[in-house]
Amino acid sequence: MIVVMKIDASEGNGEAIFSRLSALGLRGQKVVGVQRQVIAVLGQVFPELRDELSTMDGVDEVIRISKPYKLASREVHEQDTVIQLSHGVKVGGGHPVVMAGPCAIETEEQLYASARGVRAAGAHILRGGAFKPRSSPYSFQGLGVPGLKLLRACGDELGMPVITELLSVRDVNAVAEYSDILQIGARNMQNFVLLEEAGKTGKPVLLKRGMGATIEEWLLAAEYILSQGNPNVMLCERGIRTFETATRNTLDLNAVAVAKRLSHLPVISDPSHGTGHWYLVRPLSLASMAVGADGLEIEVHPQPDHALSDGAQSLTPANFAQLMAEVGSLCNAIGRPLAAPQPALA
């Protein structure tokens, strides 16, 4: 942290800063310039110190040097984090992976039709919501625990790790029991109690970016999970709210590249929620891989026109297979081939 003093700051103003720093167990290092002086703060600073020092007499501004998130930052952890899942699937560090399946688990038939389709097309991880965060309380809310059981059974039968949303602290034990990855949805990105509880399970967590969250807020949210001693966190960009109405959200591909630069955590892109339209999922999947995403999360429904949630953005299994072929070619072309598909079932 650097304290920039005003041009007309007095000697006494500088001394007051030094004595405050020493009372806090910190040290100051004065640099005298032609017009003004700056004081470098040395030692373990805390977030509120910036506010405190900014209000002191003679201070012009206080500039932060280190990132406010430590565990999520590449400053302290240079190598990409690689998360090991069941069935030999790894997220991060090399070969991109694809998570796919229905927005919501509706019936056993619907889940299996989607799961078989995405597996045959080369998806690595099966997604499906059992607890759904719906804008209207009158919309389908998900099957709850019976949905979790169907997802677990389907993943086991098809040899795929599964991911599902953890909507509330109420459901932590159930979701952690049945799912390989806990998804924290965009609406809960800053539900700090939920983040801590998800962290405590030790299970891999996929943290979606809030629709109005900055990249720094997103990384600080990841820090809540990491600070519980759980290193298995992946980030997911799923589109933010902008003035644009042609699409449901604006998939922020800048954020994918920025998060990859700032953090060692795997970054997944979700072009389904990021666009809201099935016909935009393919081009934005290709773009996501081109900017360096570690994987994709995509909604696939056997009959999108009958889906109980997010039908407009869901791909048919046939369209998903076409997408996988194109994503596979693009990944080969850029020298980051997709992870091998799961072996054929007996």
Ligand code: PEP
């Ligand atoms: C979902 O994955 O179905 C979902 C609800 O996502 P988000 O939290 O990004 O809206």
Ligand code: MN
């Ligand atoms: Mn959805």
